[in-house]
Amino acid sequence: MVKIQTIQPRKKRFILKDAARESNLFINRVIIGWLFMLACLGIIVARLLFLQVFDHQQYTTLSDQNRIKILPISSSRGAIYDSRGRVLADNHVSYSLEVVVDKVEDSENTLKQLRQIITVTEEDGENFKKLLRNTRRFDSVLVRHNLSEDEVARFLVQRHNFPGMDIHANFTRFYPLGPIGAHVIGYVGRITERELDQVNSLDYQPDDFIGKTGIEKFYEKELHGKVGIQKVEVNVQGRILRILEQTPPIPGKNIYLTIDMAFQKYAERVIRREKASIVAIDPRTGGVLALASMPTYDPNLFVTGMDHKTYKKLLNVRKRPLFNRAVRGQYPPGSTVKPFMGLAGLEYGVREEHSSTWCRGWYRLSDHPHKFRDWKRSGHRSVNLHRALEGSCDVYFYDLAHDLGINRMHAFMQRFNFGKRTGIDISGEARGLMPSREWKQKIHKKNWYRGETLIVGIGQGYSLATPLQLAVATAALSMRGQLRRPHVAFALDEPNTGIMKTVSSSPEYITLKHENYWDIVINGMVAVVHSYRGTAKKIGRRSRYRFAGKTGTAQVIGIKQNKRYDARKIAKKYHDHALFVGFAPLHDPKIAISVIVENGGAGSRTAAPLAKKVMDYYLLPNSPLRLASKSKKL
């Protein structure tokens, strides 16, 4: 039947089909098809229900992560001024060239093209390629920093040849005075990964600057200010389209120092080419007047970067220009401790003002053959405390130390801050060392010998002090027991509010049984410079004001029992350190000073004159020295 139908003419075909059955079948299929479609669209609705209702929160977060970026707005770093308002550190605009990673197709070629208009060293190039590999594609990386104005101009003309590359203006730290006071001010450098771990990561970016030494480091938090936050909406290319929210940055505080840089410069200049340190403190306030550590360096080098050769020079093992001798250098204090030992003797009642000791040029413990020599081979004959200070008699202080014992010496000297950090606002301060029985047992696991007590009595042996500690102790002595924490910052000023906060240190009082113990010792120190027998009589002879001082000559190497110290026969690096501490004017101390000249020989000959010059400059406004240095611009 089917076969017959196929050869039928078309018009008749419909008749032979079972129309009703086909129609039913078709309607049936249409309904099934319709239901099938509805079911499929139901799946879509279910899926959207999941995405848009159940997981809505999650996708909203993802969407916000796409579009919202939190950008820090860096705060401007506070400036540093000296006591006269001279700028010591501030921020200059510098230009860097950056490129969006995504836009760099061929780094070699880009560098080649770039080198035709600006200098890009091999090192810069290598750095750039390294950054390129380690940065996400929409971020920009540094190609070169510190472009000169000329280079900026040349690049801007050619900019269309470098897609995605642009000049960025950044603030760079600048130290107008260069090396002057560098050890006080310190410097900033790019933050290291370790430093980044230690600070609040919101406050710093990986290429930010952070204070590395000196004031810059100690007051990092204050100088840095508070980073602002910008919530921005970005598109897929990372371009910022609008700012959603903004917390403005709080600029860092400006810091005013107690130091007058003209004075600081003078203190550095008088040292000349020696390795030396001069610390001058106003004993009335604890404010540091000068803190010279020579040789010094130019802190700007650390901001802008330097070549390998320059850096190697700064690391010179012998000169160590980066080493802040004033706060980190630890030296045997030598005879400069004698005034304090004298005070201890009086305080503990083992000596009286007039009790005298016979000095025959050496001292020996009763049961030991070792001879502890006096610097003066012929001896000082009969000396009381006054005379012992005046002539710096070692034997007197050997005997005194013997009678005091190490424990009492240790306890007393600690009250003057020996062996303790002074707490100055310059980072990296050394502690010095005032030895004790316990200390030796703990560190060296050895018993204390009585002989060691004797040499601690003249500031040798294990004793170590920083120039700053000596100055602080001397200042306390000059103020008859008012010990103040030294500080370099005079005031911190908040630019936003204009509030100026001064830095002050409240004194700690060292009280003795009798007030006149101070006079006894101070008089001895006056005799050091003003008496005809004084070890530093030369500097006091024509002084226009009365002052007090004490010389010190610290041995660097031990001299054998039967040998004499002869500077001509030993290398310079084993020469004695020359020291001097003092304060002036006598009755109204305005300056306390300590001077250490490494391998400078006798304190009286090398250190004392430096101290006198510095004190003169400070105390005599019309001194020829001061006028001469003032006429020149700083």
Place this chain on the structure above:
Amino acid sequence: MQANWDTNHFFHLDKPLLLGLMLLSSIGLVVLYSAGGEDISLLVRQIQRIGMGFAIMIILAQIRPQYFLDWIPWIYLSGILLLIAVLIIGQSSHGSQRWLNLGLFRFQPSEIMKISVPLTVCWYLADKPLPPNITRITIALLITLVPVLLIAKQPDLGTALLVAASGIFVLFLSGLQWRWIIGFLSLLPVLLWSLWQVMHPYQRERVLTLLNPEKDALGAGYHIIQSKIAIGSGGLYGKGWLNGTQSHLEFLPERSTDFIFAVYSEEFGLLGVLLLLGIYIFILTRGMFLAAQAQGTFARLLASSLVMTFFVYIFVNMGMVAGILPVVGLPLPLISYGGTSLVTMMASFGLLMAVHTHRRLLSS
């Protein structure tokens, strides 16, 4: 039926269907304005295309289906020839050869097949009693599979699937016995496996990406992830028109074409999606209703298969944008920016209306 005549039809157009299509294209233009970054010229071009689509629909609606009955095999055969021509001398773009350059414009022969295949299968099955026997099923399948393979070879998987579906739908609607349907479904794994074998690496990657988009979040999975974020962050009520961040900040790729549904979902939320689906379901239902009323096997099969093909567009596009189907590059009908498929779809609606509005004449 008679009573509806005057209220529902004029110029051989079905008014409810026309209303649905106009509503859809209006929504499409609104979304496109947002998705295209508020670009007026883009909108103008799309309006021109929609105009052209409607014109073609109106023209086709005027023609009695039996007038082009005799043309059907010839259109089909020339379509096959053109597909072969494409493989030999076609122009490539994005790694596949789909276009023929006819001087004035570029032309995608696979587009013809979207209508021509269901037409031809309908034509072939209509002159015999239904359901079809095994020989006729085989021939109907061959009519479908030849162009499908040719299109898949270009490669254009989306169109190939669509053409395959349109042919198979005709078979289903023609009353194919359930044992064949079940047999076919059980063969599906084997078919999928062989499909996997002929797939191009980029197509396989798309499928793999669908299964685990996070595996390659910045590469192949990027489209799907961003699309899901757009939809999901839209929530119940949406972010509001022109406020979609995923689209306006350009995180969403292909946002005015294949992924426009994500833009819509982001800005109008689930409620907006339900409205859109409602309109689609209205059109599908009206289409199926018209098909059910159609007289004669050919008219019925044609009308219903065209409706189901239209459905495939909707389902596949939404499915891929929502991340449950692989990304195969099918537009969302009447919403996505683009002309070719729009014209094809409007043409099929023209045929659908013709089938319906000429039926009295057909039966007389």
